[in-house]
Amino acid sequence: MKSLKERILSEGKYLGNGILKVDGFLNHQLYPDLTMQMGREFCKRLSQHGVSGVTKIVTAETSGIAPALAAAVAFDAPLVFARKKRPITMPDGYFSSEAPSHTKGGITTLMISPEYLRADDQVVIIDDFLATGLTTKALIEAIQKSGARVLGIGAVIEKGFEGGRTVLESFGVPIVSLAVIERLDESGIYLRD
Amino acid sequence: MKSLKERILSEGKYLGNGILKVDGFLNHQLYPDLTMQMGREFCKRLSQHGVSGVTKIVTAETSGIAPALAAAVAFDAPLVFARKKRPITMPDGYFSSEAPSHTKGGITTLMISPEYLRADDQVVIIDDFLATGLTTKALIEAIQKSGARVLGIGAVIEKGFEGGRTVLESFGVPIVSLAVIERLDESGIYLRD
Numbered sequence: 241m242k243s244l245k246e247r248i249l250s251e252g253k254y255l256g257n258g259i260l261k262v263d264g265f266l267n268h269q270l271y272p273d274l275t276m277q278m279g280r281e282f283c284k285r286l287s288q289h290g291v292s293g294v295t296k297i298v299t300a301e302t303s304g305i306a307p308a309l310a311a312a313v314a315f316d317a318p319l320v321f322a323r324k325k326r327p328i329t330m331p332d333g334y335f336s337s338e339a340p341s342h343t344k345g346g347i348t349t350l351m352i353s354p355e356y357l358r359a360d361d362q363v364v365i366i367d368d369f370l371a372t373g374l375t376t377k378a379l380i381e382a383i384q385k386s387g388a389r390v391l392g393i394g395a396v397i398e399k400g401f402e403g404g405r406t407v408l409e410s411f412g413v414p415i416v417s418l419a420v421i422e423r424l425d426e427s428g429i430y431l432r433d
Numbered sequence: 434m435k436s437l438k439e440r441i442l443s444e445g446k447y448l449g450n451g452i453l454k455v456d457g458f459l460n461h462q463l464y465p466d467l468t469m470q471m472g473r474e475f476c477k478r479l480s481q482h483g484v485s486g487v488t489k490i491v492t493a494e495t496s497g498i499a500p501a502l503a504a505a506v507a508f509d510a511p512l513v514f515a516r517k518k519r520p521i522t523m524p525d526g527y528f529s530s531e532a533p534s535h536t537k538g539g540i541t542t543l544m545i546s547p548e549y550l551r552a553d554d555q556v557v558i559i560d561d562f563l564a565t566g567l568t569t570k571a572l573i574e575a576i577q578k579s580g581a582r583v584l585g586i587g588a589v590i591e592k593g594f595e596g597g598r599t600v601l602e603s604f605g606v607p608i609v610s611l612a613v614i615e616r617l618d619e620s621g622i623y624l625r626d
Contacts, residue, residue: 255521255522259521259522261522263520263522263523263546263548263549264548264549267520267522268513268514268516268520268522268523268545268546268549269511269512269513269548269549270502270505270511270512270513270514271511272502272505272506272509272510272511272512273509275502276506301494301495302494302495302498302514305495305498305499305502306498306499306502306512309463309465309468309498309499309502309503310502312463312465313465313469316465316466317465318462318463318464318465319462319463319465319499320461320462320463321461321463321495323461327456327460327461328448328452329448329452329454329456329460329461330456330461352461353456353461355456355457355462356456356457356461356462
């Protein structure tokens with residue numbers, strides 16, 4: 241996605257330790273046009289991979305919500321965002337799975353209420369980053385506990401060097417990234433064409 | 434907003450202790466049409482109150498992000514969501530303010546990077562709930578530290594009996610709620626006409 245790649249190259253900053261800062265258009269500030277375009281692009285490209293009959297978009301709070309809402313608009317399907325803390329409004333019997341936390345080094349539990357995922361749901365997962373793939377893997381596992389089927393996966397930015405795609409390929413569904421970073425170091429940010 | 438009021442009456446649940454559960458369309462699952470309509474309604478009604486020249490929409494993570502993105506689309510202005518934990522990507526000198534936490538009884542610090550709020554910004558604040566008003570008040574205080582001006586406030590659901598409007602009226606800007614709950618008890622949910 242050209243407009244996204246341009247933003248990554250112009251505003252992305254490498255902070256060392258494999259950390260790419262894209263707060264200016266993904267993790268702290270969002271441009272409405274760019275964000276809504278991400279949703280249309282996920283829909284177009286996953287459809288080209290044969291994904292159809294989507295009944296739910298699922299993401300994890302927090303930074304997944306905006307691109308996932310854009311995808312929900314494009315697919316015309318409700319969005320469910322997995323919670324990382326159990327709200328007092330979430331009933332027992334929720335679907336959950338654990339993933340290592342990016343930021344804190346600990347473990348994050350992703351929770352989805354059984355009220356909003358059913359065995360006949362067909363799900364597309366959207367997230368901001370595909371890096372190690374372990375957050376997405378946890379989302380897939382939580383979703384599968386409901387009996388719902390995952391049809392496809394979309395990530396705004398894939399860090400191609402962290403192996404996440406290999407982790408997720410075992411699930412046998414299309415994986416679409418809107419921009420893939422091949423290499424990231426002091427000399428710059430290198431995107432796949 | 435009629436479609437929102439219908440959802441509140443059909444899907445909202447009173448859980449006791451003043452807690453209204455609207456996870457089905459605001460805090461856990463989101464309908465794309467309803468959410469995007471919220472954004473248009475905020476824009477229309479704040480404009481009717483004389484709000485113009487908006488350069489930023491500001492909200493607090495997590496549940497504010499979706500309606501605020503919808504408002505950002507309608508106002509055609511970037512969205513900045515205040516963080517509750519400082520990410521490693523946030524530089525020193527951030528604008529912050531403290532609010533009592535809804536869910537945990539403690540204190541939440543709302544943080545906005547100085548990179549995404551400037552003294553000449555004109556801001557509309559959007560949040561999911563207006564209850565005690567203290568989260569919105571903290572957002573206003575954080576924003577004012579940047580020198581930016583707050584032009585208006587929008588909440589998806591106002592709990593009219595928790596006094597938040599009175600707290601915020603001292604800032605002298607229009608406050609728009611898409612649905613106002615007058616009363617909430619075992620007998621039902623009572624909306625203002």
